[in-house]
Amino acid sequence: MMTRVFLFLLLIFASAVGVAPASAGPFDSWAGLVVAGDSRAHSGAPSEVFDNARRDLVTALKQMGFAEDHIQQFFGAARA
Secondary structure, eight states, rough: OHHHHHHHHHHHHHOOOOOOOOSTTTTTOOOEEEEEESSOOSSSSSSOOHHHHHHHHHHHHHHTTGGGGGGEEOOOOOOO
16 A cells, blocks of 8 residues: 555656656656556556556656666566
8 A cells, every 4th residue: 555655656756747858957867667566456447657657757757857778767568
């Protein structure tokens, strides 16, 4: 539950940053790691919320000036 709250707050923060992409900004030499926590709702049904959040955070990092090749994404495989 705490992980979901953290990811939600991180998503809100990232979406609030509306900065245009920077070619040589303060983050051009930084690296970003975005990890999705789960692919299932508490009921066991498939849920895309973490995948959507992961994708949106990567977009926000790019807009902040992170180089695309400096961003790594990890997410858990869907469980049957």
